[in-house]
Amino acid sequence: TRTAGCSFLFxxxxxxxxxxxxxxxxxxxxxxxxxxxxxxxxxxxxNSRMQRTYSNQFVRxxxxxxxxxxxxxxxxxxxxxxxxxxxxxxxxxFVQMMPIPNFTQAHQWTFVxxxxxxxxxxxxxxxKGSPDDFSQGDFxxxxxxxxxxxGVPWTMKKKFLIVVPCFLFLIASYASSFRMGFxxxxxxxxxxxxxxxxxxxxxxxILGINRTPGIDDTPSNKSD
Numbered sequence: 488t489r490t491a492g493c494s495f496l497f498x499x500x501x502x503x504x505x506x507x508x509x510x511x512x513x514x515x516x517x518x519x520x521x522x523x524x525x526x527x528x529x530x531x532x533x534n535s536r537m538q539r540t541y542s543n544q545f546v547r548x549x550x551x552x553x554x555x556x557x558x559x560x561x562x563x564x565x566x567x568x569x570x571x572x573x574x575x576x577x578x579x580x581f582v583q584m585m586p587i588p589n590f591t592q593a594h595q596w597t598f599v600x601x602x603x604x605x606x607x608x609x610x611x612x613x614x615k616g617s618p619d620d621f622s623q624g625d626f627x628x629x630x631x632x633x634x635x636x637x638g639v640p641w642t643m644k645k646k647f648l649i650v651v652p653c654f655l656f657l658i659a660s661y662a663s664s665f666r667m668g669f670x671x672x673x674x675x676x677x678x679x680x681x682x683x684x685x686x687x688x689x690x691x692x693i694l695g696i697n698r699t700p701g702i703d704d705t706p707s708n709k710s711d
Contacts, residue, residue, distance in 0.1 A: 556626060558617035559634050562644055571651070578602060593663035597672055600659040603652070604676035611648075612683040613697055628702030632683065633690060640686035652680035 561567065582595045610631065617626035617634065626634055636642040656677040663669035682688060692698040 556617055556634050556637075557619040558626065558631065559636075562635065568647055575599065575603060575651075575655070593659075593666070593669055596655075596659040596662040597669050600655045600673055600676050603655055604679045607652070608679045608683070612679075615697070615699060628699040629690070630697075638689065640689070645684065649681060649684050652677060 579595065579599050582590075582598055612630050612632055615626075615628060615630050617629075619626070629638075632645075632648075635644060635648075656673050659673045660670055663673075690703065692703055
């Protein structure tokens with residue numbers, strides 16, 4: 488019986504030599520890869536790992552998404568412009584109720600223009616950095632104006648922030664009948680609010696004022 492079985496086996500091989508004995512085993516192998524083979528493939532662990540959403544952008548310095556800066560995200564709300572104008576009107580009403588003798592409309596509007604220029608220059612064009620801890624210091628050398636819309640010039644928000652100081656200048660100058668003393672003060676305030684907003688002044692530090700050592704003196708910023 489054993490001899491007959493062996494002869495039958497070898498006879499089958501000799502009749503079909505191109506067909507290996509393990510063909511049936513190979514054919515029954517599952518089509519999907521085994522867990523061990525899946526682990527051996529390059530990048531298998533990276534694809535199976537859950538991807539991060541926000542913090543993944545800030546793994547290394549220089550990779551921060553400038554459009555998702557927490558220091559400027561609040562400007563995306565549509566009510567920001569209304570609150571901005573309403574704040575200026577409130578300051579004007581407060582100044583108008585101040586019991587100061589001979590404080591005419593020319594003085595009031597010029598005073599509002601001066602206050603607006605000083606506050607805007609300090610917080611928009613002088614203060615640097617971002618409270619966003621995930622940015623890895625990528626915005627440490629940029630002012631608020633340089634961070635708005637990722638530094639892209641002439642966006643709708645930036646045009647609006649340029650138009651408002653121009654209107655304040657016209658209102659204060661008209662209220663003072665364009666008298667020379669008031670006009671000079673209003674021109675200085677207009678320059679402090681408009682000149683730093685021009686694209687030609689992007690990351691420019693005149694006479695090194697407000698320069699951040701190690702950031703503003705890099706070749707990339709010089710070329711900008």
